[in-house]
Every structure is written in C-alpha cells, then in structure tokens.
Amino acid sequence: MNKQLLGVIDATTVHDDLKELSIHRSVAAIPFGGRYRLIDFILSNMVNSGIQSVAIFPKFQYRSLMDHLGSGRNWDLNRKRDGLFFFPAPNFDKHYTGIGTLDHFADNIDFFERATQEYALISNSYTVFNMDFQPLLDWHIKSGCDITEVQKEGQSLGIYLVKKTLLMDLITTRNETGYSNMRDVATDHDSQFHLCYYNFEGYASMVDTIENYFRTSMDLMKPDVWKELFTKDRPILTKVKDEPPTRYDVDASVKNSMVANGGMIEGTVENSIIARGVKIGKGTVIRNCIIMQKTQINENCLLDSVIVDKDAKIEAGTVITAPAHSPAVIRKGSVQGVGSTS
Amino acid sequence: MLLAGGKGSRLYSLTKNLAKPAVPFGGKYRIIDFPLSNCTNSGIHTVGVLTQYQPLLLNSYIGIGSAWDLDRKDGGVTVLPPYAESSEVKWYSGTASAIFQNLNYLDQYNPEYVLILSGDHIYKMNYELMLNYHIEKGADVTISVIEVPWEETNRFGIMNTDADFKVTEFEEKPAVAKNNLASMGIYIFKWSVLREYLIRDDQNPNSSHDFGKDIIPLLIQENMKLFAYPFKGYWKDVGTVQSLWEANMDLLDKECELNLFDHSWRIYSVNPNQPPQYICPEGEVSESLVNEGCKIEGEVSRTVVFQGVTVKKGAVVKETVIMPDAVIGHNCVIERAIVSPGVYVPDGTIIKPGESAHDITLVSEETIGELQSN
Numbered sequence: 176m177n178k179q180l181l182g183v184i185d186a187t188t189v190h191d192d193l194k195e196l197s198i199h200r201s202v203a204a205i206p207f208g209g210r211y212r213l214i215d216f217i218l219s220n221m222v223n224s225g226i227q228s229v230a231i232f233p234k235f236q237y238r239s240l241m242d243h244l245g246s247g248r249n250w251d252l253n254r255k256r257d258g259l260f261f262f263p264a265p266n267f268d269k270h271y272t273g274i275g276t277l278d279h280f281a282d283n284i285d286f287f288e289r290a291t292q293e294y295a296l297i298s299n300s301y302t303v304f305n306m307d308f309q310p311l312l313d314w315h316i317k318s319g320c321d322i323t324e325v326q327k328e329g330q331s332l333g334i335y336l337v338k339k340t341l342l343m344d345l346i347t348t349r350n351e352t353g354y355s356n357m358r359d360v361a362t363d364h365d366s367q368f369h370l371c372y373y374n375f376e377g378y379a380s381m382v383d384t385i386e387n388y389f390r391t392s393m394d395l396m397k398p399d400v401w402k403e404l405f406t407k408d409r410p411i412l413t414k415v416k417d418e419p420p421t422r423y424d425v426d427a428s429v430k431n432s433m434v435a436n437g438g439m440i441e442g443t444v445e446n447s448i449i450a451r452g453v454k455i456g457k458g459t460v461i462r463n464c465i466i467m468q469k470t471q472i473n474e475n476c477l478l479d480s481v482i483v484d485k486d487a488k489i490e491a492g493t494v495i496t497a498p499a500h501s502p503a504v505i506r507k508g509s510v511q512g513v514g515s516t517s
Numbered sequence: 518m519l520l521a522g523g524k525g526s527r528l529y530s531l532t533k534n535l536a537k538p539a540v541p542f543g544g545k546y547r548i549i550d551f552p553l554s555n556c557t558n559s560g561i562h563t564v565g566v567l568t569q570y571q572p573l574l575l576n577s578y579i580g581i582g583s584a585w586d587l588d589r590k591d592g593g594v595t596v597l598p599p600y601a602e603s604s605e606v607k608w609y610s611g612t613a614s615a616i617f618q619n620l621n622y623l624d625q626y627n628p629e630y631v632l633i634l635s636g637d638h639i640y641k642m643n644y645e646l647m648l649n650y651h652i653e654k655g656a657d658v659t660i661s662v663i664e665v666p667w668e669e670t671n672r673f674g675i676m677n678t679d680a681d682f683k684v685t686e687f688e689e690k691p692a693v694a695k696n697n698l699a700s701m702g703i704y705i706f707k708w709s710v711l712r713e714y715l716i717r718d719d720q721n722p723n724s725s726h727d728f729g730k731d732i733i734p735l736l737i738q739e740n741m742k743l744f745a746y747p748f749k750g751y752w753k754d755v756g757t758v759q760s761l762w763e764a765n766m767d768l769l770d771k772e773c774e775l776n777l778f779d780h781s782w783r784i785y786s787v788n789p790n791q792p793p794q795y796i797c798p799e800g801e802v803s804e805s806l807v808n809e810g811c812k813i814e815g816e817v818s819r820t821v822v823f824q825g826v827t828v829k830k831g832a833v834v835k836e837t838v839i840m841p842d843a844v845i846g847h848n849c850v851i852e853r854a855i856v857s858p859g860v861y862v863p864d865g866t867i868i869k870p871g872e873s874a875h876d877i878t879l880v881s882e883e884t885i886g887e888l889q890s891n
Contacts, residue, residue: 208792208793209792209793210792210793210809248583249790396795401792401795404792405791405792410790410791411792412790413790415788415790416788417783417784417785417786417788419543419544419545419777419778419784419806420543420544420545420777420806420807420808420809420821420822420823421794421806421807421808422769422778422805422806423802423803423804423805423806423807424771424803424804425803425804426803427802427803427804428801428803429796429800429801429802430796430797430798430800431796431797431798432795432796433792433793433794433795433796434793434794434795434796434807435793435794435809436545436793436808436809437778439778448793449793
C-alpha cells in the first residue's frame with residue numbers, strides 16, 4: 176500500500192463559464208456521466224493509487240459536495256487512521272486563484288504537520304481521467320525532482336507532486352516568495368527548485384466551460400474513452416444509490432446512450448446521457464442531451480442538445496432545441512412548459 | 518431471526534456454490550435483500566441471520582449489514598453459523614433447531630417478541646403491521662398467511678382457522694385442503710413461548726425440529742393462541758428454475774404489485790459501483806430491466822439483465838434472465854432461459870424453449886457445451 180502519498184484536492188475553483196451548472200454547487204460536485212460527480216475521478220484515482228489520506232479544500236457552495244462525499248465510505252476512506260478530511264475556507268474574502276492556494280493550506284497547517292506521508296499530490300477537482308499515480312511518484316523520485324507538474328500534450332493538468340516538507344516550506348514562506356499557489360511555483364523558471372513535467376498519455380479533460388462539459392460527456396460514448404475511464408481494476412467510485420435497474424418500456428428506443436439506474440424509459444433516446452432515476456415519457460425524443468438525476472420529461476417532448484439539470488420537470492409537448500456547439504441548460508428544479516426555446 | 522441456510526436444490530447449479538438466499542434476483546438483488554430490506558424498513562434493527570449451506574458468499578455479502586443500514590452499535594446484523602460445543606458439532610437439523618442453538622443470542626437481547634423469517638421468498642411486507650396485529654390479538658404466535666389458488670394448496674402448509682383467524686389446524690401439503698390460506702414461513706412469537714417450546718422440542722427425540730412439522734402442531738395441540746395474519750400483496754417462493762424465471766418476468770409487468778421503484782419501501786442491496794449501462798448504436802432494448810455496467814450491442818426484449826453483462830452484436834435475447842457478468846456472444850439466439858452468473862455463451866449459440874411452455878433452460882458452465890451441440 177502506498178503510505179507515502181498524501182492526497183490534496185483543491186475544490187475551491189469557480190468557473191464563470193460553468194455558472195449555469197454551479198449556482199447551487201461547487202464545480203467539484205457537478206454531476207457527470209449519469210451517476211458521477213466531477214470530483215469522483217480524482218478521488219477514485221487517488222484511492223486506486225493506494226492513497227489513504229485525502230484532504231479536500233472547498234470554498235463556496237460545498238453543501239452538495241459534503242453530502243456526496245459523506246464519511247468517505249464509498250471510497251473506502253472512512254478510516255480510523257487517515258481517511259477523508261474537509262478544510263472549508265475560513266473566510267470568503269480572500270481571493271483564491273490557481274490550484275493549491277497556499278493561504279488556504281496555511282490556515283490548516285496543523286494537518287500538514289501531522290500527516291505522516293512523505294509526499295503530497297495536489298490536484299484540481301474537475302478533471303475527467305483515470306490515472307495511476309504510483310508511476311508518477313516513482314518517476315518523480317528517480318528523476319530527483321522537487322516539484323512535478325502533470326501535463327497532457329504540454330498543457331498543465333493542474334496536478335502537482337511535491338515532498339511534504341517542501342510544501343510546508345512553500346506555505347510558511349509564501350509572503351517572502353510571493354508564490355500564492357502551486358501553479359506559481361511550477362511556472363517560475365527562475366526558481367531554485369528542480370521543476371519537472373510528467374506527461375500523462377491517457378484521456379484527460381478539464382471541465383471548465385459548458386461546451387467542454389458537453390463535449391467531455393459525449394466522449395464517454397466513444398468506446399476507447401469508455402474503456403479507458405471505466406476499468407475493472409481501477410474503478411471510478413461514487414456515492415451509491417439504491418436505485419432499481421432501469422426499466423425500458425415496450426415502446427422504448429435507445430441508441431448510443433449511457434443510462435444509469437432507476438430510470439423509466441418509454442420514449443426515444445439517442446446520443447445522450449441519462450442519469451439515475453430519470454423518467455422519459457412516451458413519444459418523447461431525446462437527442463444529444465445530458466439529463467441529470469430525477470428529472471422527469473413527460474410525453475411527446477423533443478429535446479436536442481440540451482443539458483437538463485437535476486429534478487427538473489419538462490411538461491408534455493415541450494420542444495427545446497439548441498445548436499450542437501452551444502447546448503441549452505435547463506436549471507436544477509425548474510419546470511419547463513410548452514413552447515420554451517433557447 | 519432470518520433463516521438463510523437453505524440449499525435450494527431445485528435451483529440446480531445456481532446453488533452449487535451459494536445458498537438459496539444468495540441467488541441473484543431482479544437485475545441487481547439477491548433474494549435475501551427482500552427480507553433484510555423489509556426488516557430495516559419495518560424498523561427492525563436487530564437481525565440474526567442463520568447460515569449453514571455454502572455460507573461464504575452470503576457471509577461476505579451481508580458483511581456488517583451496512584447495505585441495509587443494519588451496521589448498528591446496538592443490535593445490527595449478526596451472522597449465526599452452526600458451531601461446535603465441547604462434546605459435538607451441532608449442525609442445524611431443522612428450522613427450530615437452528616433457532617434453538619442460538620438461544621444465547623436471543624437471551625442477550627431478551628426481546629418481547631421474536632420474528633422468524635425465511636430467506637427464500639420475494640415480497641415486500643411491513644412486519645410492524647403484523648406485530649401490531651399480534652399484540653391486538655393477544656396471540657402467542659402469529660403466522661403470516663396468503664391466499665393461494667385452491668388447485669395449488671397441496672404444495673403449501675395450510676392453516677385452517679375460525680372466523681376470527683384463530684388457527685385451529687395446520688396441514689402440511691394436504692391432498693384435499695379445507696382452506697386456501699398458506700403459511701408464508703413468517704412467524705411472530707412471544708419470546709417466552711418460543712423459548713419454552715424450543716427447549717421442549719430439543720428434548721423430544723422424535724422431533725424433526727421443524728417449525729411447520731413440530732412446533733406449530735404442538736402449540737395448536739396444547740391450545741396456545743395462534744393467529745393467522747392474512748397478507749395481501751406479491752409473495753413468491755423462487756425455489757425452482759421455473760418460479761425464479763417467472764418472478765423475474767413478473768417485474769417486467771408495469772402493474773406488478775412488487776414495485777421496485779417505490780422510494781418509500783426501497784429494496785436495498787450491495788451496490789456494485791459500475792458505470793452506467795451503455796446501449797450501443799446497434800443495440801435495441803424493450804420491455805426490459807437493465808442494470809449498470811452492461812453493454813448492449815444486440816437486441817434484448819422482455820429480459821432482466823444484471824450488472825456487468827455484455828450482449829454482443831447480432832445476438833437476440835427474449836424472455837430471459839441474464840445474471841451478473843455473463844456474456845452473450847455474437848449472433849446468439851436465446852429465448853426463455855436463465856443464464857448463470859459469469860457464463861460465456863459462445864458466438865452463434867441457439868437456445869430455444871423445448872416442447873413444453875414450462876421449459877426454462879438453465880444455462881450454466883456445466884450445460885453450455887451440451888446446449889451448443891444441440
């Protein structure tokens with residue numbers, strides 16, 4: 176077991192271009208792929224890499240995130256020793272930028288002092304990927320790096336590996352050095368540190384806009400992406416729900432779609448992602464859509480290129496279509512009647 | 518006290534390596550999820566599960582009971598296997614002996630009432646209502662009964678009652694029945710009465726130590742107060758391949774009384790945490806239940822598909838139950854069958870029902886070779 180690595184997830188990020196989906200929740204808690212939240216990917220990757228202690232640093236709107244993670248049981252992080260820790264930002268006035276805000280860490284320096292792990296992996300909360308961090312750690316040690324940034328095709332993935340003692344130094348000297356976050360450290364080429372870049376070759380998508388969210392969701396329907404993200408030996412774990420299997424009616428027609436449990440499907444679904452507990456009525460056609468948890472779409476609707484957030488209700492006969500490059504978003508809990516277009 | 522030691526020998530290879538209560542059901546559950554969920558939904562948080570036959574899977578499935586919210590500081594779920602005493606190992610020789618050998622467990626809680634359940638049936642029931650009835654009637658024992666078709670009374674233990682549902686006679690599988698109220702194998706006992714009769718039964722060398730055959734008849738004979746509790750709703754013994762298949766097919770009927778979608782009475786189970794099901798561009802699914810982790814490239818209708826199943830291109834599956842992690846190869850045609858967990862059905866296999874409409878094919882590792890050559 177990998178007792179060397181401490182997991183640190185920065186869940187403070189706010190993306191203005193994801194606002195429609197993050198009014199009531201942090202970006203980390205945005206539903207994804209029919210049954211997951213964005214944070215499930217990094218959290219499962221950490222757990223699957225043997226990390227047994229994970230600290231989450233949230234800021235705004237973290238109720239749904241806390242509810243989702245609970246005691247950490249679904250990730251096997253409900254431990255007596257180590258496990259899952261939450262460190263909400265003590266004040267909202269401080270402005271955080273980048274990944275791994277040292278100010279936020281400084282407010283919880285005790286945690287870092289107490290941690291027995293030799294290295295810390297600091298990551299953003301909104302990247303969809305499946306990565307084993309063990310080879311990264313081995314490479315970091317072998318290459319004699321001080322700070323390693325994980326990249327994909329030359330672009331930062333907002334993931335940093337650093338010795339815990341160095342991290343503590345960075346935290347305590349932040350006022351002198353001027354580094355406010357891990358990105359600052361990793362991009363300062365004049366620094367005294369040995370900066371390294373580790374290339375991740377697999378699928379990775381940082382979800383920071385609606386378009387990007389939509390495209391990444393649709394990527395799940397590509398067999399090679401699906402196969403890579405959802406492997407048996409490194410499963411993406413999430414909060415389980417006791418939903419029954421999905422029921423397909425005699426008139427149901429479903430093609431090229433991902434469907435989670437607890438659904439009742441009576442209509443036509445194509446190229447879409449249907450989350451847990453969704454109802455799709457007779458005569459309704461859903462194309463290129465992302466339908467989130469417990470949304471109810473009544474009879475004879477037509478939805479094309481729409482993201483419908485949780486608990487929404489689409490009344491019978493409603494038509495909502497949007498251009499494929501700019502999907503419409505129906506907000507959580509809203510009721511849409513006949514004739515609404517966007 | 519949940520009796521979960523049954524072998525279920527008429528389920529053949531399905532119960533070769535696991536006890537009947539662990540047999541998969543309904544696309545995601547195991548049979549034992551139903552009584553365990555009923556317990557937790559009825560507010561019963563102290564449950565002893567008596568295991569004997571092939572207990573490995575069942576024990577690990579139950580674990581500490583967290584799936585059913587039965588991981589409690591006080592009470593919770595306790596798995597009770599047979600154990601050795603200083604002189605001998607005492608196997609559970611009958612339902613009554615299983616409870617008798619766990620008197621210690623019951624004594625430590627010293628409850629007022631004990632509910633005895635079997636892990637073999639599919640049903641949703643509020644045991645609290647039954648307990649209220651038991652208290653109202655001032656009964657020593659209350660036995661839950663269900664009306665069965667008269668032509669099937671010879672398959673059940675039949676309770677003959679007076680107009681007030683007081684039990685006057687118990688007949689095991691009568692050739693000519695006087696009543697059609699069948700025992701569901703669900704009993705509520707006054708603990709003091711249960712304790713006394715279990716001890717007496719243990720000392721009787723002629724007893725088969727069975728509730729239906731020994732304890733209940735003796736209670737009636739001694740004029741104890743036994744009442745039948747008439748249950749209305751879905752209840753099915755899934756003890757045969759045919760009845761297991763039928764009960765799965767029942768779920769496809771939208772009007773089925775066993776509503777798995779009712780959030781006020783959820784059936785809990787150990788969730789496997791698999792990705793959503795993927796229906797491919799070529800796939801077709803109708804009138805079916807499909808669980809997570811499945812990949813459907815073929816045509817599936819009137820079928821119950823458990824987690825992790827793959828149905829490959831060109832395959833046509835009808836009126837079938839496909840258990841977890843099975844793979845249906847390219848261009849297979851399968852009708853009216855139960856495909857056992859993890860079985861790989863090779864490309865092009867044709868499985869059609871026999872002459873009789875009652876023939877359900879059980880597809881297992883053992884039979885797949887034979888089925889292919891036919």
